[in-house]
Amino acid sequence: MALPGNTSTETIERPARLPLPTQFLGRQFYYGWYIVGVAFVSSMMSMGITAYSMGVFLKPMTEELGWSRTDISLGQTLTTFVTGLLGVAIGRRMDVRGGRALMVGGAIIGxxxxxxxxxxxxxxxxxxxxSGLVAVGSIGMGNLVVNxxxxxxFVRKRGRAIAFGVMGTSMAALLLPTVADRMIDAWGWRAAWAAIGVAVWVTVIPTALLAMRRRPEDFGLRPDGDDAPIEGAPVSARVASDVRWTRQAAARTKTLWMLVATFGFASTGMGALLLHLIPYMTDAGFTRGQAAGAFGMIGVSGLLSKPLWGIALDRFPIRRCAAAEFGLMALGLTLILASHTLAPLYGSIFTLGLGIGGVVTVQEVVWADFFGRLSLGTVRSLAQPFTIVSSAGGPVFAGxxxxxxxxxxxxxxxxxxxxLLAAMMIMLTPAPGRPASADQALAA
Structure with a gap:
């Protein structure tokens, strides 16, 4: 049975049954919001741990094991590099089969x-x-699968949905550094890592098994829970962008390489700051507890700003939203360098967190808006190895x-x-044209 007005050429012979209820108190509830809940949990326990908790472990591990900060940073770089390579392999699979098995496997391995x-x-x-277990787990639970x-x-509400889903990373930034610090003080860093691993198992595996599903069309639904469009009604730009891209067709567009450069510049410092910001503060004379508390301001501002970024991305020009996000990150880091007491440091990190709060949401909405949703995994996996080079180098350079x-x-x-370079690049990035021929727009 073909869905009326569906832009995809796919047909669904027998729509599957949804695993969770979509009627509450007599009102219809769109199943996609369950997917948002899974995304929240997975992003908290994947990127939330690898990005926001590692800085708390850096000093205890280097002091006990006698390693340098460059040594620890190289481990972060290896994780980033391997996840980038793995992203190439899973992108096409995501478009065809969805991410439930990937997420469950990632949680077990991670x-x-x-x-x-x-x-x-x-x-x-x-x-x-x-580079092995943690990297494989991260790609299975991480941004590519989730987003x-x-x-x-989601199409019309894509910005809000992704924003709410990745709020898990902000919750992780708010809670995990302090929780990890307390566990290290009470049990030591080795037992703290064990507790984190068990927490991943008991949170991500059951939620992914229960609720994670590929696309609404598999269940006879439409994105956003919409009804079939009325014949002749105007179609939004996001829906109009839902065409199929092969890797070859996407690689021939200027847009893809401009976005690669933009997010490459933006990601250079991201992993480095999340790893080294707590050591930077303890080197400046703050206690590890004070540094973890100040670092948690990234989570506070992220929780506050992510819904606002989502609304802004659904209402305002996406290039301006992205440039504003990059500008806030530059401003926040500038203020951090000028802060020498705890109160200004809190405010500076809060400002940085406002920008970080938009990082994942902006990036995912940009890719989906420019290239559509039908081949998004394919396009994202093509670009990922190139942006990985810059993001992998940041932590090692800082160390x-x-x-x-x-x-x-x-x-x-x-x-x-x-x-600042990323802000300039995104403003200069053009939208891609539609694939020039049917050969460039193959069905999945």
Whole structure:
């Protein structure tokens, strides 16, 4: 049975049954919001841990094991690099089969990886765990799987849906550094890693098994829970962009490479700041508890700003929203460098968090708006290895700068410049034309 007005060429012979209720108190509830809930949990326990908790572990691990900060940072870089390569392999699979199996497998492997981090004795073991178990787990639970799925379930409300889904990372930034700090004080860093691994198992696996599904069309539904469009009614730009792209067709567009450059510049400092900001503060004389509390302001501002970013992305020009996000990150980092007491530091990190709060939402909505949802996994996986190069280098560069200059100042100034370059690049990025021929718009 073909869905009326569906822009896809797919047909659905027998729509599957939804696994959870969509009627509450006599009112219809769109199933896509369950997907948002799964995204919240998964983003909190994947990126939330790898990005926001590692900084708390950095000093205890280096002090006990005798490693340098560059050594620890290289583990972060290896994780980022491997997830980028794996993204190429899973992008097409996401478009065809969805992400439930990937998320469940990622949670099993990732949880095991976090437990294994608590057992490492040698540097090579740390690198093996980070580039193997943790990296594989991260790609299964991470942004590509989560946000491609959300973009399939939402079109008109895409910005809000992705914003609410990735609020899990902000909740992680608010809670996990302090929780990890308390666990390290009470049990030691090894037991703290084990507790985090178990937490991944008991949260992500059941929610993904129960609720994660590929596309609304598989259940006879339309994105956003909409009814079939009226014949001749105007179609939104987002719906009109839902055409199929092959990798070859996407690679021939200027848009793809401009976006690669934009998000490459923007991501250079992201992983580095999340890893090194707490050590930067403790080096400045703050206690680890004070630093973890200040770092939590990223979570506070992210929780407050993510819904606003989602609404803004659904209402205002997307390029201006993205440029504003990058500008806030540059401003926040500039203020951090100028802050020498706790109160201004809280305000500076809050400002940085306003920008970080839009990072995932803006990026995912940009890709989906420009290339549509039907081949989003394919297009995103094509671009990911290139942006990975810059994002993987940031943590190592910051660690190298500290080990050789005794300060993070040089690295932080470079990151300010890359955010400003990203703001300029996104404003210059054109929308792609539609694929020029049927050969470039193959059915899945």
């Amino acid at each position: 949880g095991t990886g976090f437990i294994a981090l608590g057992q490492v004795q040698e540097l090579w073991q740390y690198y093996l765990v980070r 491609v799925t959300l973009s399939n379930w 190298f700068a500290y080990d050789h200059f005794g300060s993070y100042t040089t690295a932080f100034h470079l990151f300010i410049a890359t955010y």
